[in-house]
């Protein structure tokens with residue numbers, strides 16, 4: 001089984017940078033790999049990544065050295081398992097609000113005795129034809145990353161309990177939903193939301209877990225987040241493409257005015 005370089009980097013105290021992808025083409029994954037991102041997150045919450053397309057995306061990631069992760073809308077073992085069985089090296093689960101939610105994610109991501117993930121000779125096990133299953137099980141339980149999203153005030157209020165769950169590698173704070181749950185309709189730039197975000201980053205960091213969030217505020221904002229302890233930083237590949245394109249058109253004074 002492939003080593004999870006993103007997990008190793010974070011475990012060693014480093015900062016990993018990766019992108020959400022909501023356009024499912026292996027070429028985009030290859031380009032992200034060649035760009036130098038540490039990981040790519042295929043989006044099966046707000047994006048259309050289904051099981052079959054994810055197999056091709058994972059293969060592209062494996063070829064270009066970028067860690068394949070997936071965000072899965074449902075905290076359901078049978079659903080999480082199917083994406084991991086395609087070879088994703090981590091599952092990121094939204095709306096984890098309680099200790100029980102967090103425990104369920106960890107259990108779904110790990111084979112017994114650590115969890116309840118169903119076992120078969122799947123793709124990451126090299127179809128069960130290359131190495132003994134017990135060896136694969138130990139490797140998978142070590143390499144697969146568990147990423148939970150804390151993105152509501154309920155999660156913020158339960159953060160100490162969520163942090164106490166063994167097996168969580170990253171707690172990702174979703175600023176848009178956090179702002180929404182605070183009554184600000186996704187406006188994560190409001191000072192109240194920013195204060196809450198940085199408070200959560202500190203609490204996660206102080207508990208010895210890696211904090212993650214979106215790379216808000218461009219380079220300056222992202223540097224602030226990293227200085228505050230973020231170890232899993234997520235800019236949007238397509239967002240960066242739009243920003244660079246707009247800047248180019250502005251600087252050269254050409255192009256059209258989109259409606």
Ligand code: 3PY
Nearest residue numbers: 151174175176177178
């Ligand atoms: C959020 O901001 O709510 C997220 O989940 C990031 O995609």
Ligand code: MG
Nearest residue numbers: 094151174177
């Ligand atoms: Mg969210």
